[in-house]
Amino acid sequence: MDKKFGPQDVEIVSREPLYEGFFRMEKYRYRHKQYLGGWSPIIQREIFERGNAVGVLLFDPRLDRFVMIEQCRPGALDDKHSPWLLEIIAGMVEEGEYPHEVAHREAEEEARCSIYKLLEMPSYWVSPGGTSEYVDLFLGLVDSSNLVDYAGLDDEHEDIKVLAVTRQEMLQLLANGGISNAMALIAVQWFLLNEQQLELADERSTDPRIMDSF
Known part of the structure; x- marks a missing residue:
């Protein structure tokens, strides 16, 4: 339009x-x-x-499961259920960085996962009536067979739990409100709606930072 x-x-x-x-x-x-x-x-x-941010939904096509993280969020301290939110990995774009570089960096820092294929998802303005934050979303294909339990950087006071979420568990989380932050909701729902159009074959590229656009 x-x-x-x-x-x-x-x-x-x-x-x-x-x-x-x-x-x-x-x-x-x-x-x-x-x-x-x-x-x-x-x-x-x-x-x-707030600056530009990057969010990455990590997915393992061989095991058909997602890699999510859980951490305490200051903006959700008044949440009646818990300020520990189930999220996708995310981070801010630092000076001189490109969004796809942030995706790889944050996957390593927050989930100890190496992305072998990175796919673009739609980007969006978070709340343009009051903030300039813009989010670039990606789908990152990973091997989740050796997940760690916890991750994060001590110097950034990160205390992150790493979780493997099956497809059925993800559908239940969407149905019962178990995911309550916009970035994760947008990424997961977009993936489930568009999965058939994506090439998710579990093929390791010779370039570990390859990125495809859709």
Whole structure:
């Protein structure tokens, strides 16, 4: 679907830093063209500048199971069930990195898994009304026959449980709300809807960082 407007139809009047710690907040003042003609008034919004992220759903096609992780999340401390969430591996894109490099790095750090084939999945804006975070999603094919129980980096205070989830268990988790974060829900549901279109043959590439696009 063609869009009527593009980047040239927005004017950023100013950007003011408000806070910088583990994350950053900025105040935007901007205006944009309107559907019925003319320009909007100047709009002021505070934006959570979280940066670009990468999420990877790890899947073992030989054993027909997923590799998921579980860890305590500060944003979910008020969760009535538990702040320990079942997730896919994920991480932030650091300066000079490409998303596919982050995918391989985070798979090693958070699950001790080596991805032998990386497939692109749809990317998305997390919550564009209030944050600039953009997520590149991938499907990573792995050999999960020798999974570790725990992973994570001590210097990043990561305490991660690594889990092998069968297809039936995954369907049950989706049905009963066992997965409660958007990134994992989007990745798993997209995979289940599009699996038949993907080439998931268990063939080790001579290049361990090969990436296919779909």
